Amino acid sequence: MLASVASATLSGALGHPVSVEVHVSNGLPGFTIVGLPDAAVREARDRVRAAVLSSGLQWPMRRVTVNLAPSGLRKGGAGLDLPIAVGLLVATGELDPTCTEGIAFCGELGLNGALRHVPGMIALADATTVQRLVVPLCDVGEAQLVRGPIVHGVATLAQLASVLRGRASWPEVVLAKAEHRGPAPPDLADVRGQALGRRALEVAAAGKHHLLMIGPPGSGKTMLAERLPGLLPPLDPDEALTVTRIHSAAGCALPDGVLLDRAPFRAPHHQASIVSLVGGGSWSFRPGEVSLATHGILFLDELGEFPVAALEALRQPLEEGVIRVSRAGGTVTFPASFLLVAAMNPCPCGEGVYEGACRCSIVSRSRYGRRLSAPLLDRFDLVVALSRPDPEDLLSPVPGEPSSKVAARVALARARVRTAPQGREPLPPSSDAKVLLAAKLRSGELSARGLHKVSLVAQTVATLDGEDTVSFAHVSEALALRGGRAVVAA
């Protein structure tokens, strides 16, 4: 007998509807799954069999063929366990075919018949084309985040069977809405001194400028970077859904029943694999760090230590805001639009020439500088050289300006850009600002590309100041905020 059950599978951060067909026929007992299953789906046979038997249901001593349609789409993950089990119970006559009409099923089965969490439930629920969706109890909150099917949660296969047979009603799920979405990012009030670093963060946050910080160990590069999320405005509903969907697809733990609405902060280690950075995997596609940082910050500490291949892989996301991952299983496009913040020591020993304590040879110093290719360096609108904070600043009892105040200025600046009339000309430079830029171009300190970058940053500085023209002071500050390039070139 043949049964067909609706479900969905995850490809990248998007779900696709899948129809699970189960055919039970006479012949040698066996169990075959066709329709491009990955390793996890192929193993469904063993989990489904154990779950059916431990739920007190019948396992047929007949030939079972499972087809996952459409056959051209790769099916990944263990979320197809549940629809396969339900299809089998319908095909063997344990369940009436009418009781699964208009219902889709997603869930992994434990050997004892318990339903387990499936990554990417938001995308799976979104892809569901029928009216109702049955998921593990723990996934109800996530599945309900999209406006789609009516979601039912069940704990075990046995419980589901008795509901579908009409002997019990759907269990009521009481969602405890998460009180908070994880710990708040650390506050800028903890940072003493560091006027240039603090200003660079504010300008980066206001104008979405990529930022490179160069300084010796102890100059507070990481401390500053970690405080950038606290300066960014909360995500709007569309951004929050995208971010939550990506984190759900990556299998990250999510707060119950609420979208992630804070800018994510991802800080992959320089020894992280390329796959973990850009996403992928041999069969199932998982989003990488560049996608998990979408609408937030990708922080690369010790930029000079990252392998060239890893830095090359950043090129596409930085240019297009997406990353395309190609594997044997096909190609998947993930969102990957982030603010890049990087930190590096000025030289291998860390002290740098301008600190006067560098122990590096000229050769090793120039080799270190060359590791950072010119195209990558050009990505950073802001390049600041930081030194260790002044002891007097560190000992001062006065805390730094808190993140909330800086965030308010950032929000105001962003609102000014957003509410500006469409197609608005960039803010015009004042005449002395033009003279300054021309002088820098003539002396060769600025290239044509550099001029463009400085102009963009000067616009942001002027917008933060709430002014309608770019003044001499704005351009000077923009130039100072890329002054760290001289350190890399040295």
Ligand SMILES: [Zn+2]
């Ligand atoms: Zn050195």
